[in-house]
Amino acid sequence: MSTLQLWRTPAEVRAWTAAARARGQRLALVPTMGFLHDGHLALMREGAARADAVAVSVFVNPAQFGPREDLSRYPRDVEGDLAKCASVGVAGVYLPDVATVYPPGYQTSVDLEALTTGLDGASRPGHFRGVATVVTKLLALFRPEVALFGEKDYQQLQVITRLNEDLELGVDIVGLPTVREEDGLARSSRNVYLDVDERRRATALSRGLFAASARAAAGEADAATLTRLIRVELEAAGAREDYVAVVDARSLAPLTALTPGVPARALVAAFFGGTRLIDNVPLLLRAP
């Protein structure tokens, strides 16, 4: 197995992508904020199945954190991340520092409209501007054939799919299902913030979502009924709800009722102690 490359600057990335293209390789990119877990590794493995070489970026992007969010304590483990990338055959890791991505004088950002007004966009002002900007920069730098993202961050996946179309970047944007712990909790770098009791209570998120998904599959169309199933679990677990929503799976517009054959999504954000977690599931109403 060839050794993992480490790139610190755009010039180093360009030297590698040019050489890889000259060898006729198709490239996959997996953007991350590091502290890698099985969810990230699933994206890398799928990248390897869809392309000849996989690149990973590890960048804790300050632009996507609000002033009262967890930027300064976001978990980091560069050595562990590099070992995990090597273990799944990644070709190289881009590890820029903040001043490389946003040098003095930097002033360009990417903003989306309706897709970012609700859900996490409402709770985290500026978050999706930060995400859209850094992902656009990474796609423009690597110009990968394929880029892989998790459905875990469902609104983010829709934002990236949209900006790729709107800006005609021509990347194959692939979304992969959420990788979960055995008890249903979605894998997340932020799960390390949870104490033992919060970790146990956090299963309420997936329990509520799975209940809603099962009820929709059994024929329940009413969005209020479905959101109530999720809220019951959050309340029983003593979680503080940020939002619970049933939306159209593409536009993310709120729905009052599901339509047979039309993909919908249930999304939730809630606090367990000081830790904000998100999760979501597909909703597909059984055809009558």
Ligand code: AMP
């Ligand atoms: P992050 O490092 O949290 O910014 O995530 C980097 C990428 O991994 C994003 O595309 C996430 O949606 C994806 N991801 C995070 N957690 C999971 C998970 N549990 N299952 C699948 N993908 C995930």
